[in-house]
Amino acid sequence: MNQKINQHIAYLMKEKGVNLIISQAKDSNGFVIPHFILSENDIISSVIAINEMRNFFAYLNKQEIKSFKSIGIVCNYFGVKTFFQLKFENQLKDLELFLLIPTDDDFIEITSEKQAEDYLSGLKQSTILVDEELENVKKMSMEERWNYWMKTLELCTKCYACRAACPMCYCSSCTTECNIPQWIPVPASLHGIFEWHVMRAMHLAGRCTECDECVKVCPANIPLNILNKGLHNKISEAFSSDDSSIKYALNFFQPDEKVDFIK
Amino acid sequence: MEKSWYIPYKMKITKVINEAVNVKTFRLEFVNPEDKAAFSFKAGQFGEYSIFSEGESTFCIASSPTRKDYIECTFRTAGRVTNALARCEEGDILGFRGPYGNVFPMNNWAGKNIVFVAGGIGLPPLRCVIWNVLDLGDTFGHITIVYGAKSIEELVYKDELKEWSKNPKVTLAVTVDPGGENPEWKGHIGFVPDVIRKIAPKSENTIALICGPPIMIKLSLTVLNELGFSDNNIYSTLENRMKCGIGQCGHCMVGKKYVCKDGPVFTNEEIKALPLEY
Amino acid sequence: MLNKQIHYSNQQLQSWVDGLIYKGKTVIGPVKKNGVTCFSEIKNFNELILNERTVYSAKEVVLPKYDILFKFAKEKDKVFISKNENSLNNVIVIGLRPCDNEGFDYLRLFFKSDPDILQKLNTFISVTIACEKKFDGCFCEELGIDKNYSNKTDVLIKTSENGYDIYFNDRGNEILSPQASDVKPAEIKKPVPNVSIDNKVAYLKKLSEQYNSEKWKIVSMGCLGCGSCAFVCPTCTCFDVQDEGNTQNGQRLICWDACGMGLFTKHASGHNPRPSQVERRRHRIMHKFVYTQDTEGKISCVGCGRCIAACPAHLNIYNQALQILQ
Numbered sequence: 130m131n132q133k134i135n136q137h138i139a140y141l142m143k144e145k146g147v148n149l150i151i152s153q154a155k156d157s158n159g160f161v162i163p164h165f166i167l168s169e170n171d172i173i174s175s176v177i178a179i180n181e182m183r184n185f186f187a188y189l190n191k192q193e194i195k196s197f198k199s200i201g202i203v204c205n206y207f208g209v210k211t212f213f214q215l216k217f218e219n220q221l222k223d224l225e226l227f228l229l230i231p232t233d234d235d236f237i238e239i240t241s242e243k244q245a246e247d248y249l250s251g252l253k254q255s256t257i258l259v260d261e262e263l264e265n266v267k268k269m270s271m272e273e274r275w276n277y278w279m280k281t282l283e284l285c286t287k288c289y290a291c292r293a294a295c296p297m298c299y300c301s302s303c304t305t306e307c308n309i310p311q312w313i314p315v316p317a318s319l320h321g322i323f324e325w326h327v328m329r330a331m332h333l334a335g336r337c338t339e340c341d342e343c344v345k346v347c348p349a350n351i352p353l354n355i356l357n358k359g360l361h362n363k364i365s366e367a368f369s370s371d372d373s374s375i376k377y378a379l380n381f382f383q384p385d386e387k388v389d390f391i392k
Numbered sequence: 393m394e395k396s397w398y399i400p401y402k403m404k405i406t407k408v409i410n411e412a413v414n415v416k417t418f419r420l421e422f423v424n425p426e427d428k429a430a431f432s433f434k435a436g437q438f439g440e441y442s443i444f445s446e447g448e449s450t451f452c453i454a455s456s457p458t459r460k461d462y463i464e465c466t467f468r469t470a471g472r473v474t475n476a477l478a479r480c481e482e483g484d485i486l487g488f489r490g491p492y493g494n495v496f497p498m499n500n501w502a503g504k505n506i507v508f509v510a511g512g513i514g515l516p517p518l519r520c521v522i523w524n525v526l527d528l529g530d531t532f533g534h535i536t537i538v539y540g541a542k543s544i545e546e547l548v549y550k551d552e553l554k555e556w557s558k559n560p561k562v563t564l565a566v567t568v569d570p571g572g573e574n575p576e577w578k579g580h581i582g583f584v585p586d587v588i589r590k591i592a593p594k595s596e597n598t599i600a601l602i603c604g605p606p607i608m609i610k611l612s613l614t615v616l617n618e619l620g621f622s623d624n625n626i627y628s629t630l631e632n633r634m635k636c637g638i639g640q641c642g643h644c645m646v647g648k649k650y651v652c653k654d655g656p657v658f659t660n661e662e663i664k665a666l667p668l669e670y
Numbered sequence: 671m672l673n674k675q676i677h678y679s680n681q682q683l684q685s686w687v688d689g690l691i692y693k694g695k696t697v698i699g700p701v702k703k704n705g706v707t708c709f710s711e712i713k714n715f716n717e718l719i720l721n722e723r724t725v726y727s728a729k730e731v732v733l734p735k736y737d738i739l740f741k742f743a744k745e746k747d748k749v750f751i752s753k754n755e756n757s758l759n760n761v762i763v764i765g766l767r768p769c770d771n772e773g774f775d776y777l778r779l780f781f782k783s784d785p786d787i788l789q790k791l792n793t794f795i796s797v798t799i800a801c802e803k804k805f806d807g808c809f810c811e812e813l814g815i816d817k818n819y820s821n822k823t824d825v826l827i828k829t830s831e832n833g834y835d836i837y838f839n840d841r842g843n844e845i846l847s848p849q850a851s852d853v854k855p856a857e858i859k860k861p862v863p864n865v866s867i868d869n870k871v872a873y874l875k876k877l878s879e880q881y882n883s884e885k886w887k888i889v890s891m892g893c894l895g896c897g898s899c900a901f902v903c904p905t906c907t908c909f910d911v912q913d914e915g916n917t918q919n920g921q922r923l924i925c926w927d928a929c930g931m932g933l934f935t936k937h938a939s940g941h942n943p944r945p946s947q948v949e950r951r952r953h954r955i956m957h958k959f960v961y962t963q964d965t966e967g968k969i970s971c972v973g974c975g976r977c978i979a980a981c982p983a984h985l986n987i988y989n990q991a992l993q994i995l996q
Contacts, residue, residue: 396739396740396753396786397784397785397786398739398740398911398922398924399739399740399751399753400751402749402751404747442913442922443913444742444744444749444913444915444920444922445742445913445914445915445916445917445920446913447911447912447913447922448911448913448922470938470939471938474938483747484747485744485747485748485749487749606941631937632935632937632943633934633935633936633937633938635909635910635911635927636909636911640780640781640784640907640909641908641909641910641911641924641927642907642908642909642927642929643908643910643927643934643935645953645957645961646943647956647961648956648957648960648961648962648964648965667881668943669935669943669944669949669953670943
């Protein structure tokens with residue numbers, strides 16, 4: 130990371146009682162990897178373009194990481210979005226977090242929901258990506274779409290890297306692990322794969338921060354982001370009149386709900 | 393066609409006993425007489441019991457190898473398979489693969505006294521040995537059984553406990569945790585380790601077998617050591633999650649040892665040498 | 671023993687493979703599916719991707735991600751069981767790498783007493799391509815595997831001037847069926863046994879002295895507990911047994927499982943002998959580099975580097991082992 134961030138990391142560790150920084154680095158193969166800073170000796174300088182950066186908030190779901198309590202995390206826009214969403218869902222309760230977002234030769238620090246909201250609303254317009262692949266899929270007939278998904282899902286081995294790397298998959302017990310009854314078949318047969326990914330997409334609908342970690346970590350190259358973004362759009366269409374505000378349709382019940390599913 | 397390792401014997405449930413809350417015993421008989429003829433096992437071994445369409449579950453064989461017409465298993469409902477098993481009735485067909493695992497070295501115990509220490513659902517693996525020892529008459533010395541459960545309701549094999557208590561070869565101490573008794577209760581009240589200390593079985597020429605919840609095992613071992621039992625004269629059976637039962641699926645590994653293949657019977661000396669992954 | 675050799679031009683190699691398919695052989699090789707290089711049946715030579723490492727290892731030819739053990743049908747008080755027969759007769763796996771063969775060699779040791787899997791392992795014919803370059807993160811040479819040679823294959827292909835030198839044994843001879851006049855005795859450099867490799871394997875065994883090291887906490891920090899490393903690994907064998915179906919009929923399957931996942935060791939009671947990624951990562955590294963030295967007589971990592979590429983944190987299992995030993 131750049132010099133100013135590194136100076137600040139040293140400061141946080143020395144003066145603010147931060148004992149873990151989840152930073153980012155490139156390994157010898159060019160992969161962007163998490164770099165855990167446990168003491169000032171671990172601080173390294175590395176150059177990673179802001180759009181190459183990954184979202185390592187999933188580590189905050191690990192008990193071993195949570196136990197550090199006061200944690201710095203180097204991230205980009207998607208990290209801030211994740212932070213905001215996790216706060217909204219009452220996660221991160223016992224954690225003191227310092228988000229460090231690199232800029233050209235400086236950095237921005239975010240520690241509160243308010244700061245995150247300000248940062249996001251300031252940047253929002255420029256970071257919404259139009260996904261070509263999603264547009265392609267939308268144009269397909271039902272049959273083409275079915276074939277598209279059967280083809281892309283075929284290689285899934287159910288390694289659950291998508292779940293492991295997803296910061297929003299923080300449930301201590303996952304639906305797929307429930308076996309009385311066995312909702313989702315365990316084997317990576319098309320049936321089991323299909324139900325798993327549809328179930329996960331449903332549970333992420335309106336919550337997904339679109340960081341695309343699931344796609345980056347999938348060994349089978351499955352375009353999971355299309356499922357998530359497609360559902361996100363559906364949610365926006367159905368429940369939001371104003372796409373620019375952050376709405377989490379599946380987290381709310383309002384008395385004037387369009388559908389009367391609660392009787 | 394060579395028989396696959398994973399194709400189970402077909403077994404018919406011929407008896408269902410409700411032992412305690414959520415605990416049942418099944419008596420199983422081979423559907424095919426040739427399977428029965430080819431089958432034999434020894435005390436300490438286990439098997440994979442299955443319901444077709446639900447899956448397999450691992451328990452010990454709780455009946456004695458001296459009773460050749462059937463095998464019995466005792467299980468507590470916990471997961472998908474055990475819940476489905478609990479819904480089975482007499483006449484239903486189950487799958488059974490086994491016997492798997494090593495055995496209690498009973499041949500080396502001739503003439504020795506044996507102390508059995510069991511807690512809760514830990515009695516079934518030892519019940520197999522108890523009946524085996526009793527059925528062999530004078531081969532072994534005196535038998536001491538210390539068995540405890542949280543409450544009277546949670547004691548398993550209630551009728552057999554009565555039978556053992558009347559046997560002159562057996563000293564039986566049944567205990568329930570404080571608060572688990574009722575006014576009619578005539579047994580001990582207190583935890584298993586304390587009861588062992590109270591009845592203080594002699595350690596000379598004696599083998600101890602222990603099975604139960606980890607905390608009970610840990611505290612009982614201390615007491616047994618105090619009474620002079622050496623670690624290589626104390627046997628236990630380990631239970632880790634298992635899928636195949638034949639040292640292939642990797643689930644039950646404790647360090648490089650497979651509980652299903654190298655165990656489940658270990659001496660306390662062997663257990664102490666294992667990494668704490670059980 | 672690769673005792674004979676012939677020379678093929680690019681065109682001859684292609685006609686040979688297409689010829690095998692034409693003759694009704696099942697040819698499996700590295701292909702691109704949905705942008706992922708993996709082993710799959712091919713219908714013509716041009717589908718083959720021969721300059722990349724596959725994402726998933728060749729083990730799936732023998733141990734697919736899920737496999738039917740038997741089917742069952744229930745009728746009143748009867749249960750009918752029928753064993754699922756699948757053999758690899760007539761199967762040729764092309765485009766293996768020396769590390770893949772080492773992987774199969776380990777699988778033969780591990781499954782030595784499972785007749786079904788052993789039969790599959792010994793049935794298919796293997797065609798290996800020597801590696802000219804290293805792929806991202808692979809370290810087979812560190813573990814004493816010659817990337818240019820393999821004696822555990824039926825056919826070995828090495829690029830040479832104007833095409834390929836092809837070395838083969840008797841089984842290879844059957845599928846190559848070359849003109850006698852084209853065949854020469856194999857002139858191949860056998861790798862010299864490397865003493866320092868034995869030292870390295872002995873060095874790795876010292877990991878068992880570090881079982882209680884605090885460093886496991888550091889090396890496991892990046893592990894998120896998914897199964898990607900195990901599922902791409904040529905030697906990971908752990909599996910789950912699952913039933914599918916209803917009360918009338920269905921099937922029992924084995925499917926891949928991974929020691930990195932939290933549920934792998936969890937008892938029905940809730941007790942978990944390996945409660946966190948610290949213990950799980952340690953088990954994985956110890957299993958690869960120490961435990962199988964005792965149980966199967968060799969380490970069970972072939973240095974293919976697939977796990978490093980697949981891991982969400984790109985954890986390097988070998989560097990981590992060395993880090994523990996430092």
